[in-house]
Amino acid sequence: MDFFQVLQIIIPSMIALAAPLIFTSLGGVFSERAGVINIGLEGLMVIGAFTGIVFNLMFADVFGEWTPWLAVLAAMIAGLLFSILHAVACITFRADQTVSGVAINLLAVGLTMFLVKLIFDKGQTDRITETFPRIDVPLLSDIPFIGPIFFANGYYIVYIAILISFVVWYVLYKTPFGLRIRAVGEHPMAADTMGVNVTKIRYAAVLLSGAFGGIGGAIYATIFSNEFNHATINGQGFMAIAAMIFGKWHPIGAMGAALFFGLAQSLSIVGSSLPFFKDIPSVYLLIAPYVLTIIALTGFIGRADAPKASGQPYIKGKR
């Protein structure tokens, strides 16, 4: 097996594994840039995964091959609705944001497994029949060398994820809405005096993070697990948070970090069948994203600083 073939196995699986992480970490970027810590991304992914799978099972006959796309849409809405809880607790009720996030995670797993047992009368859902097809991107996959590695045997949704991260960058850095999000995350009082509605912007940011988290969960469940059970989403959300921090709260950075973590995950799965990699115990690849994030935070690879006002509720009139 030569190097080219190895790349042909690793790269597509890396990009595919990165897609859910990209979406979810972009959600995290929105929320934290507005000053609301969202540990609940894991729970929002759980909700997304559950909704995606159940929608897929219920409507596969009606929508045919469009089912996975509509399922992702449904998961987006479900994630958005569920994140209202986090928004209300953190913004209106001034709850501790980390505690509320923990509650979101517990509630998501409890609620979805309760519903699974109610609907399916067992510990997991049935397996879905309609999933995203593997495709070769027209034209691009014909490029010599690069084409077969990056644009063959992939999923459309994965390329959409990468494109969306540029869209999010544009929204955050080139639009008034993005400027307001960043302002309320750095110095809400200054933003308030300039006439920005802090509460409204923060609500919008948290709901966006819910929508993105829902999408991420649905993609993960649809492509990789094909069913939903209590362990379908196991740390994906926290890995997305890690990607967001590793990417220094920047959309493109988060996307890059998600791709890198996708590589680590893909190596831990397919590495055992490849030369060079089979001698590395998979545990190193499994813990790599987490350990690297800690190292990134301590400042050995350029210090990562959170938005200034993250974690603090904004109380009007209080200095």
Next chain:
Amino acid sequence: MSKYLSKLTSPLIAVILGLVVGAIIMLVSGYDPVAGYGSMVNGIIGDSYYVGESVRTIIPYILAGLAVAFAFRTGLFNIGVEGQLIVGWLAAVWVGIAFDLPRIIHLPLAILAGAAAGALWAFIPGYLKAKFRVHEVIVSIMLNYTALYVTNYLIRNVMTDKLDKTERIADTASLRSPFFESITDFSRMHWGIVVAIICVIIMWFLLERTKTGFELKAVGFNQHASEYAGMSVNKNIILSMVISGAFAGLAGAMEGLGTFGYAAVKGGFTGMGFDGIAVALLGANTAIGVVLAALLFGGLKAGALNMPLETGIPSEIVDIVIALIIFFVASSYFIRWIAARFKKGVK
């Protein structure tokens, strides 16, 4: 007396609201909430076996709750109790298997190994917080997953030959109690309850009656004032995390030495560490409050197992109720606001 009562109101309202919403969910799903909660209570204290199992569940909840509460008092959020618990579990079991010693040395050694491993695992976020001002929440979340994968690797590749669980610990390191088993119809209740009670007393004494405890609390209230008064903030941050981690490691050791007697490869988290956050919050981060909250949550968890058997209600309803209680406690600003409105209305 009224001071204590008003302290109790907001947790009590949170618990009641949580149970009420749980009942509504049961009603909407077509179950009978009265029968549901009835079967749950039955599962907690229905007969001596259930009582024993409830006590067994409460043991790690007390210790995990103490761990979170202790760090909270110093202004730190130890969300890494889960990881410290897993590490402590493995260390205690390892000592339980590897050594051949008389009981009087072996059992304390195994328990201490669990505490030490948890303390060491919590030292990392404590040190990074003190030295580099890195937020302890993120570091300890990352360490939770690191702990999960590393312990799984150690169990599979170092302690056994590709097996999913270790051999059983030696009898000399076991917390199992034939006495408790005989009075509770052979439940898995074990001597860990004594360890948990001792830890509750240690936490109370340390925080309320010693200079160290005073410093730890002072740092929690106001870092700048403590620094100005000549206390070392960094030292206290590390110390607080280490003690908190030791409690968490003990919680794992109780599971390893008492309930199970071995360590197994885990597909996911035990959840006890995260429930510990709920316990500490509801118990207002005091030693006695943690005991009361652990009794409630441990009881709910143990009783939940009886619900599908008697009434067919999925046991996950209790996870929902616990999550809701955390929400309501965290949003106590809202509860106080409602209460104030209500009082005004009465006048």
